[in-house]
Amino acid sequence: MDFQTLRDNCPTWQDYIHHEFVNQLATGTLPKQSFQHYLKQDYLYLIHYTRVMALSVYKSDTLAQMRVGQAGINAMLDLEIGMYLEFCEQWDIPLEEVENTPESPATIAYTRYLLDAAMSGSLIELYAAIAPCLMGYGEIGQRLKAQGFVDNNPYQPWIDVFASEEFQQVTAQNEAFVNELFAGASPAQQPKLQKLFNTASRMEVNFWQMALDLS
Numbered sequence: 001m002d003f004q005t006l007r008d009n010c011p012t013w014q015d016y017i018h019h020e021f022v023n024q025l026a027t028g029t030l031p032k033q034s035f036q037h038y039l040k041q042d043y044l045y046l047i048h049y050t051r052v053m054a055l056s057v058y059k060s061d062t063l064a065q066m067r068v069g070q071a072g073i074n075a076m077l078d079l080e081i082g083m084y085l086e087f088c089e090q091w092d093i094p095l096e097e098v099e100n101t102p103e104s105p106a107t108i109a110y111t112r113y114l115l116d117a118a119m120s121g122s123l124i125e126l127y128a129a130i131a132p133c134l135m136g137y138g139e140i141g142q143r144l145k146a147q148g149f150v151d152n153n154p155y156q157p158w159i160d161v162f163a164s165e166e167f168q169q170v171t172a173q174n175e176a177f178v179n180e181l182f183a184g185a186s187p188a189q190q191p192k193l194q195k196l197f198n199t200a201s202r203m204e205v206n207f208w209q210m211a212l213d214l215s
């Protein structure tokens, strides 16, 4: 079992990577309110994602696995969440509004699904659930770069983060790590891993849709 197999057998992977939100982001035609809604909800998402990373340390069998979780927690708390707060500021969302934003149903569904997978399952199951999150944005960044950027896109700074060489390297490292883990899965475990991956991928589609619909 590896990431590529899970991806290729996931019925909603293409809907996630090629979602209308992503297409409008790439052409710069996305309404500002949709991007603002996305930023606020993603800030909330990243906080729960950090809690999932903390559970990955708890579920680890080796120090090496614990350190991967530790690095994930550090990256979220020292960099990623701060970067989202900076985007919020640049997109005219006052900090008070970010911090007081109620969670959308799609955010609750996705984050609590990940937390349940993390709490009730093994480390392999936890990573099967977060693999669409871990690898999907890298694929989106790569895709947008390959198709060529448009001029004067207000969303270019966000795109640049995920299309950057640095982020592509992090994604490749993440893929190598999950593949090492998934290689230890028994054939009997595979349907469960695919189910976790498919559900999380479906939740990613709903997350983009939430931002488009302002729901």
Ligand SMILES: Cc1ncc(C[n+]2csc(CCO)c2C)c(N)n1
Binding pocket: 042, 045, 046, 049, 075, 080, 132, 133, 134, 135, 137, 138, 204, 207
């Ligand atoms: C809904 C949603 N899904 C995935 C990501 C991307 N992402 C979140 S944490 C993380 C690992 C550290 O970079 C990555 C790639 C996001 N921001 N929001």
